[in-house]
Amino acid sequence: MEETEAELIVGEPPKIPTEPPQLPRKSVLEMSADELVAKSIVPVKKEYICPVPIRLGSDNNGPSGDAVPASTTASARPVSKEKKSKRQLKRERNQEKQSTRNLCPMVAKTGKADSCPYNDKCRFSHDIEAFKDQKPADLEGNCPFEGDEGPCPYGLGCRFLGTHTTTEVASGIPKGNKYSEINGLKKDVQRLLWKNKMKFPKADAELKVLGLMGPTKSKKTPSTNNEEENQTVSNDSHVTNENGCGEMNECSLEATEKAEGNNSGDDPRPQKRGKPLNDQTSEVNGETNGSSYEVKDVDINPTTTEIETDKTLKLHPREKKLIDFKDKLYLAPLTTVGNLPFRRVCKALGADITCGEMAMCTNLLQGQAAEWALLRRHVSEDIFGVQICGAYPDTVARACELIEQECTVDFIDINMGCPIDLVVNKGAGSALLSKPMRMKNVIQAASSTVDIPITIKARTSYYEGRSRIDSVIANIAEWGASAVTIHGRSRQQRYTKQPDWEYVYQCTKKAPQSLQVLGNGDIFSFSDWKTHKSDCPQLSSCMIARGALVKPWLFTEIKEQRDWDISSGERLDIFKDYVRFGLQHWGSDTKGVETTRHFLLEWLSYTYRYVPFGLLEVIPQKLNWRPPAYFGRDDLETLMASESAADWIKISEMLLGKVPDGFVFSPKHKSNAFDKAENG
Known part of the structure; x- marks a missing residue:
């Protein structure tokens, strides 16, 4: 009898196939347009695709798992800087x-x-x-x-x-x-914040009325005769300083402090609890308190005996000057990249409403200059708001009062949708969605403190299917908000799934007429905008976020109702405008040049995801589609399509000269990993 191989090898069981043999993975060139779309890959015309197969997770791929040209190697990828102690x-x-x-x-x-x-x-x-x-x-x-x-x-x-x-x-x-x-931070205000001597009479009074004041931590109540520590400061429309870029010249700070003195006026008499508060500077100094509008007397016919409207009466939320978001193009507040130069670019390309980057309330109340820089506004931004983020009613209300007093803004947006762990772990951002009572207190405290309209930006829920925003959408207007933007994803989803626009429509139909509802989520073409508006006519508008980072000319496309096959030269002109705006904002010295370069590179980490319209087999491109490795119609377009940080640096050198020796760059938000974007 002939022995088998299994009998000769003692102790080794016979091999039984458990899975069918794996077929070789198709390359992009071998896939049809429908197959590419099913795999969320941009269907680029075959003649422009690089002959490199897609092997997800292999060493030939870029940071997002996409195939890249052979010239892109691991040595050209971003290198993280060495961490150092403070x-x-x-x-x-x-x-x-x-x-x-x-x-x-x-x-x-x-x-x-x-x-x-x-x-x-x-x-x-x-x-x-x-x-x-x-x-x-x-x-x-x-x-x-x-x-x-x-x-x-x-x-x-x-x-x-x-x-x-x-x-x-x-x-x-x-x-x-x-x-x-x-909207620059004045030094006398900053000193009061540093010393914790800034007073918030309007916010504190409203917090007491709402029963949210809590125990007082102040050791001594300052005398009303103490003129030197009065927090009321006149708000100039144009704030300039010694170095011309929103920061005080350090070498002349002391001399400036002595020369400036204190511009504060007398403290108004303290109000009784039941009496409505008035704007301090409007009564004492006869001018507005940093707001872009003021409460005016009602015109009275001299032939009648009607009583004039008292300027000291507090406005009802429905009587505030509201922002009409109807059909307006709204640029979302974008972390890191949504800076003032970028907003100027979007404004020139058709954006109607702009909003500053998210600022933390606690940092604003501590007088941190870096946080206050997020509130700066260019005069071309005719409808401008600031977004703040806080976990508790007292910090949010006091930050709102401070912003109304020191800044010129048209509305204040409270972030209740940020998914970042650093924010959520402090109870702010999307964490508020799981605490509806605290959410109510935050909105009520903020809206009753200031006359500026309060808006909300939120997600569908914190956990998928639990504590959803539709359960409180009817109450948000009663709490004092004039508009709410709903991002069609939960905090748990982050950016990994498609936004649920059907749920946004349901919330819109449940909202009262006094509350404007805006939708948000992956708008990347004028057809996306048109579809959402036609599917739900009650929707006031749609907020444009990451789509504007990838192609800021999206605002032009929506206004002109067309797909713009923009050339590489036209895209470079947009980058040139950004660089010019950046040098005007951060400075034209070496420090300002390198700061401009840094934020330009952060923006380029998004723009490479755009595939030119003329190269597509299926139109329009969707935001979640990953671009394969492809060649452009010219060398510049090919360079702009690279996901390598080394190529982004080359583009920056075309606009800002050579980088310094030892220069390295790594995107802050790792935005080239499509499913791990952290910007809110």
Whole structure:
């Protein structure tokens, strides 16, 4: 009898096939357009596709698991910077300030080494010749501050110094409206916030009425005769400072503080609990309190004996000046990338309403300059709101009162949809959706404190199918909100599934007529906008978020009701506008140039996902489709299609010159991983 192989190998069981053999995975070239769409891959015309197979999870793929051209290697991918302690970072910053690379701003403006009032005690260098010897070469193009607007506020430090035509000393940001920005944080207000001496009479009074005040932590009630610690500060429409970019010149801060004094007026008499509060500055100083509108007396016919409307009476929520969102193109507040220069780009391309990046209430109340920078507004933003995020009614109400007093905004949006763990773990953002009573208290406290309209941005729920927003949609208007934006995903979903627009429609139909409802979720073409508006006529408008990051000309497409086959040259012109706006906002010196470059690269980590209209087999492109490796119609279009950070840096060098030695970049939100985007 012949022995089998299994009998010869002692202890090894016979091999039984458990799964059918795996067929080789198809490449993009072998798939039909329908198969590509089913796999959420952009159906690019075959003649433009790179002959590289898709192997999800292999070493040939980019960060998002997509096939990339052979030129894109692991060495060209982003490299994370080494983490350093706070003490080490502070020491390095101080050493950097004292080096010749950092010329004193006052010396740079005037060109005179003895112009700084601190002389040898100044923390910056005064060596002009040493600064010129190591200063990088000037960039191509003209200074963004030169022209009819006045001299450049950066003087010798400007990277466009060779194009300066005037030697006049700049006193701040150019005075023309073209470059004007408002909503800056004044130093006297910041000092009060630092010392925890800022008072919020309107917010505290409303919190007491609502029973949300809680125990008082203040040790001593300040006297009403203490003029020096009065928190009421007049709000100027245009805030300028020494260095012209929204930040105080550090070397002249002390001298400025002594010269400024305190602009506050007398404290109004404290109101009784049952008596409605009035705007402090409107009664004392006869002017508005930073709002873009004011309560005016009703016109009275002199032949009648009607009584005038008292200016001190508090407005009912329905009597506030509301924002009409009907059919307006609304740019969503976008973390990191939704900065002021980006909003200016979108505004030029057709956006009607803009909103600043999400700011944390606690950071605003602590006077953090970086957080207040998120509230800055350009004069071209005719309808502008700010978005704040807080977990408790007292912090949100006080932040709203502070914003109304110090800023010029048209509405305040409260974020109740942010899915980021850092925010949710503090009880803010989408965590409020699981606590309807706290959600009610936050909205009531904020809306009753300020006369500015309060809007809400929320998701469908926190957990899928539980504590859904439709259960409170009818109450949101009663609580004081004038509009609500619903993102058609739960917090648990993040961005991994398609938005549930049918649920958004259901919420819209349940909402009272006094509450405007806006939808949000993956709008990426004018047909998407048109479909949602036609499917639910009650929908006031649709908020455009990540679609604007990938292609900001989406606003133009919606207004003109067409698909724009934009060329690579036209896209580069948009980037040039962004760079010019960025230099005007962050500065034209070396620090401002590199800050502009950083945010440009953050934006480019989204724009590569756009596939030109003329290359598509199926139109329009959907936001969740992943672009395969493809060649553009020209070299620039191919470069813009790359998902490699090294290629993004090349684009930045076309606009801002060579990067410094040792420069590395890694996207903050890892937005090139489609299902892990963290921006809210």
